[in-house]
Structure formats: structure tokens, C-alpha cells
Amino acid sequence: MQWETLFLRSQFDLMTSNQKYLSPQTSYRNFLSLLLLYPHLKAQGCFVFKPDFKRKKVSFPIADYFNEGKSLSEDSKLRFDTCQLLWQQMKSEAEELQEELNKNLFDNLIEFLGKSHLEFQKKSTNWNYQIKSREIPTAAIVLGVNVTDHDLTFKGLTEMLKDTVTPYVVSLQAKECPDVKHLLQKLASQLMGCVDIESTEEEYVQSSQRKMHYSMAFLSTWYRSITKKTGSESVNKKVTSSQWKESPPIVIILEDIESFSTKVLQDFIIISSQHLHELPIVLVFGIATSPIIIHRLLPQAVSSLCIELLQSLSCKEHLAKLLDKLLLTTRFPFKLNEKALQVLTNIFLYHDFSVQNFIKGLQLAVLEHFYSQPLSILCCDLPEAKRRIYSLSEDQCESIRRLPSFMRYVEKQIPEKQVALLTHERFLKEETLRFLEELHIYHENFFLVLRCFHAFVSSLPKYPLGRQIRELYCACLEKNIWESQEYEPILQLLRMLAKDELIAVLQKCVEVFKSSPGKQLGSMAEKLQEFLAQFQSLDETESNEEENGSGSQQKGFQKTDLYHLQKSLLEMKELRSSNKKQTKFEVHRDRVVDLIDNLVRKFLSPPDTQTLYEVVYFTGAHMLREHLNAAPRIALHTALNNPYHYLKNQALKSEDDSIPNVAPDICIAYKLHLECSRLINLVDWSEAFATVVTAAEETDPNSTASEEIKEIIHARFIRAVSELELLGFIKPTKQKTDHVARLTWGGC
Amino acid sequence: MLPLENVVLCRESQVSTLMALFGERHHFSFPSIFIYGHTASGKTYVMETLLKTSELPHVIVNCVECFTSRILLEHILNQLNCLNSSKDECTSYIACDSFNDFVRLFKKVTQDQGVDDQTVYIVLDKAEYLREMEANLLPAFLRLQELTNRNVTVIFLSQIVWEKFRPNTGCFEPFIMYFPDYSIGHLQKILSHDHPPEYSADFYAAYINILLGVFYTVCRDLKELRHLAALNFSKYCEPVVKGEANERDTRKLWRNIEPHLKKAMHTVYLREISSSQWEKLQHDDTEMGQLKGLSAHAHVELPYYSKFILIAAYLASYNPTRTDKRFFLKHHGKIKKASLMKKPEKTSNHLLGPKPFPLDRLLAILYSIVDSRVAPTANIFSQITSLVKLQLLTLVGHDDQLDGPKYKCTVSLDFVRAIARTVNFDIIKYLYDFL
């Protein structure tokens, strides 16, 4: 069973780690190591799988995994459904966000398409147009290095274009276009597929199927006939805009421009520009790095392009918005604890910048939470949870009682109540409901205050708690934020905010509080507005008084370094104590800061102070790291050095570092080779191998049968060595006869 | 149709040679003619207009478009087949698999079209692409007359000299003709020729004169110059249109246009900004301010570890391996350092370009320059592959990919310095060249 879960998870690993860019050596090696261990697995009869991924998905109901090894089978289905439902909602939210964020880019692109090929439409005869060399309109979209996310963007782009502009949208990837022939073939087949008018297809299919070589000339005849035929009707019913009715442009998207070869691109552009008067081609380049790459790739052909740059949203901003929508909200009950969130954001920031991978990581967290936490059954919206609480089984009540946060709570109660909580099921359920409600309110307040506090903190120089709300959120999840060493200086800095800044921040906060009318903080908006009004009224009365006060100094320290900052802080203190009399503005400002301080202390306590927080918080950071940031070399080493770790065969278990002789041959050979230096003597190695293998078998060394056994062992040794060579641990060397070279570090 | 002299300028001698070669319609002409010259020296244009105005039966095929010999052959045959009818009328499609078929079909088609009694001209434009097709194609075209036993002349147009074509097995030698580059006077004459109908020829010629004054030193490509002329003409006319100057006010017009053209040289000419953007700028009369050229967007944002991998790759590419100990080992010997001191005659590694390095060296340097501990996870490896994909690194030597892949770092010093600055890493300190 272990292996199946493991396999399912490793499949997940593959899904999440961006397959396309997984280094060939690593993935291939990983696969090899699995393959090499495979016979041993089969021999044990614990691991049977068909390497048919598609079939597997269908034949294994994933829900079954939820009750694996657990006695509470009746709720596993429910948990699985809850999980699915929740994830569905989160996913569609993420997709909506993506769409919204792409809108700007898409609008720009449509505008660009509108401008291009105007002359083509009008069949212009004006002088300028005749003399100017024909350039192919080209939109260069800078998408950022998060290549895994591009697929989705292009998919959206293609759909959008097909809906609004032209049926002729083709996207090409470098790997499909090793030469111009393939490129044109791909182009033609996609283009022909674009129109679903049978008659036209037939005509061309006759001649083309036989040839299978599409030339640009062929495409332009095709285009002429298809636009002529459908000219009056309109090529595509979906396309509404009149501008493109007569001659819809042919949009060719080159998704990964960096990977195209210069020759292919150059030739393609020459050919296209030759046919530009017949085919209104528009190119779209997907650029991952920087637009300079166009000049590097196309030193000459660039002169027949009319390039316009379009910028897509940066992935960091995308992530921020995503977190805002999925985690910093009470819409979804599911939350990540500090460590888990760190793991996911670290993978994003340190490794791939991929929002899609982040989403997949989040999905894994959701899945794992519902899988491993039996009480996750209550991780749903409040009314539903209420219903479920009353049907909780005895076992489930017991697991509530075992929750650390619950036990902490019980300890603080008077003895009678303790007894009731631990024995009285009904009472427990009532209390549980109360806790969940409190948790919900806690979150409501938490996020409001968090945003408000972020508005203040992010106005400070040097961003003491991070620029992004995500960083502040992590800090608050970790511990009491007011106990962190940055907190006091922050308050001091806030007490020195200039008036206009303070007003701006307050306005932001008012927005925050207005946006969601929480129960306890409902009046906050008004309170802050009152402050705002006071500040504004100060304007008239005290403007000159302030000038010579502290106000003038504010601007000075905004941009200086930390050292100067502290110095000016000290000066300010002195200044304040020297002329005790504060201005009215300062009095109000202090009150605002006190208010914020109070809010933070009251509402921003970390979630683990809340009873039953385990129900909604996912805490398996370790598991996330293991699966999303796989270490192939380490896994390979573990598999070979300690086969028990994967095979779970008792016979393989060894306390000390010795090698059990029943271990797979490759493991024995590997272990022995670890003790060798850079060059390994094959004879010594072989002898050591034979010794280990025959250690247990007490055979008479002189018997005739042993000759045969020896030969078998020798063969096994040779096989193990060649497997190690295949895995890249050793390689043959010419330096010394009968030696192989080690390729890994370590040893002596 | 206009007489030839009025449309083809400055190519009198070439045209007369060609005419002499062609002779009368029914005369046999030279079997193959090879014409070469730089880009925009009028090869295609002269050939096309010559054949058209004299109404000779001909086909012109651009070899770039014909990436297989089959397309090329079919293209020729089908165009021949439509000689007398307009494009849409021709429906039957001739298929042709081999040169043998081609010879047979060629004879048939010329007969069908009734041109077997006069010279048929086949023009193969961008003939340099022929060299990448089947080896027998070029020799066969050179002797097409002999093979088909028909009156046919094949004309090759190329930017490359004949010597680069000649197969080492020898072949029939074509008649070779060179189209020399246009002189500034020629350019002036040709460019002034197509003036806009609204303005006088003299006015436009004065404009072209200024244009050539600015651009002739950097660009002699007729097509490019014509493009630039069209782009900037409206700016030249501006004072006239506004009534601030009259058409003969050359000084005033010059003062107006010259700085503008200078700016164009740094922007549109280099394709830093596109022609449509340039026209829009002119139209709105705004400053370049907010519009940045392509190279202004040089910055690439990378994940944290990718930055270090790139830095490590740069160090591995430009530092000699033996210096790694000195840079990356905490306790390297003092004596070693002295021996490594810069020798005066040493050539800069930056002049020699990046050197390949094995994966393990990259990882070793990476581990020593990243301050936190990095596990060799799949994510690190996949980042290396991604960097290769993005062309910031390249993989060299494809044979041993599994055991010892080798890479080169392709980014510039400026680029890597900008990257290093964002992670507070002083890369100059680690480069042997700057010791």
C-alpha cells in the first residue's frame, strides 16, 4: 500500500514540478532508479502498477485513498467531497483572477491588431504606403521567466482572439518547428482546422494530403478563396466587430521565441513578408527574458518587422493578488500555517516564479489537509459545519479532545467544566460550535486589522516588516507581532508621520474597514473618519504653528539610511521632551497610533492561540517541502544506501551500517563503492561483493557447485556495476587498467 | 507599359548585356546565367521588369519559399502552366516527384502552352538556398537546356559569388554577371525617381539629398533608404504645409529635418522603436520621453537561486579552473595567491569569451557563493535547464548529456553585474580578470 501512495504522490510531484523544464538528467535518472528497483518490488508482491497514466487515473477512485488505513471510513467520503468542493471554488476564483489580470494585456493586443493591416483592408494606393517597405506587424509580449504560466496565458489569448477578432489563430512552439518545413506544415494544418466549412477543406485536402508539404503560396491561395467565399457572409459568426469581417488577420503566436533557431525564424519571416500583400499576417512573440532577444535572434530579419512591446503583469504582483483572493479572506475556510506558507512562497521566490506551481502546491496542501486531518470535516462554511457538528461520531469527538489547542483550553477551565468537556458529548459539541464561530470572527477581524496595519507599515521607510502584505502576514502567523523587535521602532516611526502621509494612510484604512462590515470593527470606519476630519480641520487653524515644529523635519529623514534614522529618532525624542507642549496635531497623531497599537494587540494574535485552529490550518510544511522540492540525488542515495526506506522489507532492516546480503545487488555494489577512493579496482570490488553476498550461505568452498555459484555471483556483480554506470555513479577510465572512476563526491 | 529606360535606372550596361544575351525570341540563349550582387542592387527588380516589359515567357521562383526540391519543381511547372491564363482560371495541379519527371513534364507543359518555339526563362531568386537542397539540383538546372532539349534559360539570382556554389565534382559553368553596388549618385537618382505626386520632383530630390547626407555613411541599402525616406517625408513637408516656408526655402527645411533624421538614425533605423511608433510620434509631435526603445527593457527578473546559478555560471565560464580554490576555498594558502598574481602578459578571459564548464563545477561554485545551504533539489536542476531554455546558458557538447553535461554562460558582464547587484554580490571581486 505504501508504494501506491508513494507512487500517487510521486505522480503528483511530477505534475507539480514543471515537467517541461525538469532537467533531463535528473528525471531520467530518477526514473531509472525506480526501474532498477522494480524487479525487487515485484518479487515482494507489494507493488504492481501499469505504467499507463491515463488509465490509472480512471481506474483508481482517488476518494478511496482517504480511508486507507483509517478506521473512520464513513466520513472519508464526506471529507473527500468537501475537499473537492472547496478546491473547486478556490480554483475558479484563481482562474477568474487570472482572467481579470490578463484583460489589460488582451485589450492592448486587440487595439494593436486593430491598427495593423489597415492598408490591407483598404487596399490603399497612397504614396507613403507604396514606398514604405512592408513590415509584418509584430506584438512582442514580455511574459517573464515563469515559463510554466505562459501556457495558460496563451490559451486564454487564443480563445479571446478567436472570439473577438479572427478565426485564424495559430500557436507554435519551438519544439514543433525544427525547420521551416515543419513550421509551415504546423501552421497550415492549424489554419485549415480553424475553419469548419467542409467544402473548402475538401478542395484543398485532395491536393494537400497527397503532398503534405504546404508552401506559403498554397496558403495564400487558400486564404484568397476562403475570404472570397465567405466575404459576404462573414467568416465566423462569433466575430462581431466589422473591421475584421472582410479580411480577418492571421495571427501567428510563437510561444517561446528564445527557443526558436535563428535560421527558422529568419526564413519564415522572409517568406511571410514576401506574401504580406496576400496574407495579413500578424506575429505575436512570447518573450520570457527581455525584448533584446529579438535583435539577438534576428539580426537581419528584424528590419521587416514592425514591433510593438506589450507587457504582461509581473508574476510577483500576480502572486500577491492571488494570496489576497485565496488566503487573506474568510471566503475559504482553509488556511496555511506560517511554515507551510513559507515553503510555498519560498519555492515561488527562490525557484520558479510560477504562479501555476504555487496553485498546485496549494492544492496539494488542501488535499493533504483533508487527507491527514480527520477533523477537517469541519473545515467548511459555518452553517454547514454546524450541521456536521451534531452528527459527529464518538471517535471524532475523541479526536477533538485530543487536539492540543483544545487540551490547552480545557486546562484553563474550572474542574466541573473540564469534566463536562471531556465526558459530556453534547456539551462538547456545543462548545465546538462556539469555537468555530469564534474562529470565524477571529479571522474576520484578523484580516481587516492586518490590512490596516499593513497600510501603516508600508508607508514607513525601509519597510521594516516587509513591503508586501504577505510578509507581514507571515510575521503575524508566526508569533505575537507586538513582541517582535521591529514593533517598537515601528510605533515610534509612526508617531512621526507627516500629516499628509498620515491622512493618506488613514484614508486607506477607512476603505478597508468600509469594504467589509465586521461585527466588532463596524464602528472603526467612523472612528477613523472622525480622526480624518479632525486632521483636515487642523489644516486651517494650525498650519503655521506646525511649520516650525516637527513637521518640517519629517521630509528630511524619509530617504536616509538606518543610522541617520535612529539618530533623528533620538533627536526627536529630545526635542519633544524639551518643549513639552505638543501641537494639536501631535496629540491626535499619538491617539491614532495608540489606536492602531491596541487593534494589533487585540486582533493580530497568531492563529495557534485559537482553540480548534487545527481544523482549518494546514501544518504539514515538511510534507509540502518533501513533495514539491524533491531532491533526486538524495532520494537516489537513500534508495541505494538504505533500501529498507523504500522496500519496507524486514530482512533489509539493519541497525548498524552493515549491508544485509539479501539487499538488491545494486545496493550492495553501491554501498561498497562508497568506501572506495576516486579510482575503484574492479577486482577488489568484485571480491568484496562476493564476500557480502555469500556471507550467510555457509557453503563448502571446494565443492563443484560453488564454481557455478561463483560464476552467477560474478555475473550479478557485472550487472550491478553496469547499472551503476547507467545511473552515472561510475564510468570507465583509461587511467588505470581494471579500474573505474567514481563520479560522485565523498569517500576518501 | 513604360519604356525600360524610364523604370530601370542606372543599370544600362547590365540591361544591354542581358538583352544581347537573350537575343531574338526564337534564338537559343545561354543555358544558364548567374547574377550576383549585394542586397537591393536591383537583381530581382531588373530581371522582373526586363522580362515583363519585353513580354518574354518566364517564371520567377523564390527559393526561400521552396524548402524542398519538390515544391520548387512543382512551383515552376504550375506557374508555366498558367502562363496564358490568369491565376484563378488554372485549376489542374501538376505534381512532380523527381527531376526526371520535371524534365518530362517541362517538355509537355511548354508544348501545351505553345512556347516551345521561343526561349523560356526560369528565374531562381535567392539561389543560395539551392545549395541546401539535393546535390543534383543545381547541376541539373545549369544544364536544363541540354537535358530537356528545349529552348530554355535558367537565371540564378544570388548575393553570394559563384565560387561558393560550384560543386567539387565540377559542373556546367554559367554565364556570370555582377551587379555592382549603387554609388551615392545612383542612389540619389533612383530614390528621387519615385516622388509623391503632390510635390515636385525637385523638392523631393532636395529632400533625398539631405537624407543621403545623414544616412549614406551608415546605410547604403536602397530598400532601407527608401523606407526611411517615406517615414520622414511628412516631417520634411511640415513647414510647407503649415505655411511657414515655401518649397524652395531649402535652408529652413534643412534646419527642420536634420535633427529629426539624426534622431531617426538612433531609433527607427536600429529598429529600437517600430516604424508605426515613429510615425505616431511624428504625428502627435510628442517627445520620445515615455516611449522607450527595445534595449531599454534589458532587465530580466529571475528567481533568487536562478540569479546565483547565473552568477556561478558566469564565474565558471570566465575564471580558469585552477583559480577556484583561491576564490571559493575559505583557507587557501597564502603562497598560492602570490603565484596567481596577475601576470602582465595574460590575455583577458573576457576577450576570449566564455569557456565551457561541467555541471559539477557550477554546483560547487553555487554552493560556495550562496550564503544559505542549498540542497541539490530537482528545482535547482530544473532552473539550470530553464536558463538554458532562456538562452542565458547554453549546453555544449551534446554527446555526453547524461554523465557530464557542459555549459557556457552567454550573458554579458553588464547583465550579470546588474543581476549580482540585486542580490548584493560583488561579482567583480570574484573575477580573475579584474584581480
Ligand SMILES: Nc1ncnc2c1ncn2[C@@H]1O[C@H](COP(=O)(O)OP(=O)(O)OP(=O)(O)O)[C@@H](O)[C@H]1O
Ligand atoms: N535600377 C533601379 N531602378 C529603379 N528601382 C530600383 C533599381 N534597383 C533597385 N530598385 C528598387 O530597389 C528595390 C530592391 O531591389 P531588388 O529587390 O531588386 O534587390 P535585390 O538585388 O533583388 O536584393 P536581394 O538580394 O535582397 O533580393 C526594388 O524593389 C526596386 O524598387
Ligand SMILES: [Mg+2]
Ligand atoms: Mg531579390
